[in-house]
Amino acid sequence: MADTHRIQFEPVGIEMEVDEDDKILDAAFRQGIHLMHGCKEGQCSACKSYVLEGDLQMERYSTFACNDAEVAEGYVLLCRAHAFSDCTIELLNFDEDELLGGIPIRTVGTTVAAIEPVTGDIVSLRLRPAEEFDFRPGQYVDLTIPGTDEHRSFSMATIPAGPAGEIEFLIKKYQGGRFSGLLDDGLAVGDELSMTGPYGSSTLKDGHVLPVICVAGGAGMAPILSILRHLVATGSTRPVRFYYGARTAADLFYLEAIQELGAELTGFEFVACLSESAQGADGLQVEEGNVTDVVDRREAELHRSEVYLCGPPPMVDAALTLLEASNVPKDQIFYDKFTSPATDGA
Structure with a gap:
């Protein structure tokens, strides 16, 4: 049986216990401590922290997320770290509201309710949980x-009070994808899937008043739809602008749903950003170019907004570069950085 050690998190003064066999991030989740996280696979740096005291060792991780010099200095990725003594860890990024107030992470069974293509490469998957499953928009x-034992991460497009208790996911298909390949041949209505969560800190913050700017591409539409639906359901009066990046008009979808949601929101504007061709986009507000370039052209006061991002890693990286250049405070930027399915076999 593995030894158990005490973990002290600073500067928040939170303690927990962890077995040597358990990764620190997973142990924290199970004990109701919601640490900042992203990919949970050692590929991003969202959970990077600093070891003040103690013996920690990491499983395989990307040196892009934590390079050798940082490791030598004492930095660690909590999603890959095991404790072999009592430890004191300094959290570099944390949300005080989320730390002890997040929704408990658990595993529930679900039944496939529908599988429907919405574009040539994006599929709507609807699951019906066997029990009530709460989560926050985003x-x-x-x-x-x-x-x-493998899993893939997908954002919810609905809110918990969705129709018939179903939860919708928007999934981009990749050639040879382990999960997305099942959407064509392998999954059917009535099949059962195991679901674990909710994860993510890119959530809409109730009580905030700044305008909301959403930037998405591809299947990144999902968490933005969840956020828009929550804004409507709560009667929010925050101005909302939604920039969605696609290649052509044929890659756009759920336009009617977006229009209906927008009609219930204050100052709502939806801009389709088409990088290859605007042909066939009649009746839509369209800008040509990459979505981040369009945002740069149209948003002169990004620093006076909260910005929610979701899309392919290159889009998110480009958006973060733009937001930094625009002096947007980090606590006004919300995103979960997923690893690329093109490299991890999604």
Whole structure:
């Protein structure tokens, strides 16, 4: 049986226990401590922290997320770290409201309710949980690939009070994808899937008053739809602008749903940003170019807004560069950085 050690998190003064076999981030989740996190696979740096005292060792991780010099200095990725003594860890990024007030992470069974294509490469997957499953707009879950211990992360497009209790996911198909390949041949209505979550800190913050700017691409539409639906359901009066990046008009979807949501929001504006061709986009507000370039052209006061991002990693990286250049405070930027399915076999 593995030894158990005490972990002290500073500067928040929170303590917990962790077994040597358990990764620190996973142990924190189970004990109701919601640390900042992203990919949970050692590929991003969202959970990077600093070891003040103690013996920690990491499983395999990307040196892009934590390089050798940082490791030598004492930095660690909590999603890959195991404790072999009592430890004191300094959290570099944390949300005080979320730390002890997040929704408990748990695993529930679900039944496939619908699988429907919405574009040539994006599919709507609707699941019906076997029990009530709460989450916040903008969060995601891990869906287990049937017959394996592997999982893939997908954001919810709905809010918890969705129709018939169903939760919708928008999933981009990739050639050879382990999970997305099942959407064409392998999953059917009535099949069962295991779902674990909710994860993610890119959540809409109730009580905030700044205008909301949403920037998305591809299947990143999902968490933005969840955020828009929550704003409508709560009667929010915050101005909202939604920039969605696609290649052509044929890659746009759910336009009617967006229009209906926008009609219930204050100062809502939806801008389709088409990087290759604007042909066939009649009746839409369209800007040509990459979505981040369009945002740069149209938003002169980004620093006076809260910005929510979701999309392919290159889009998120480009948006973060733009937001930094625009002097947007970090506590006004919300995103969960997923690893690229093109490299991890989604």
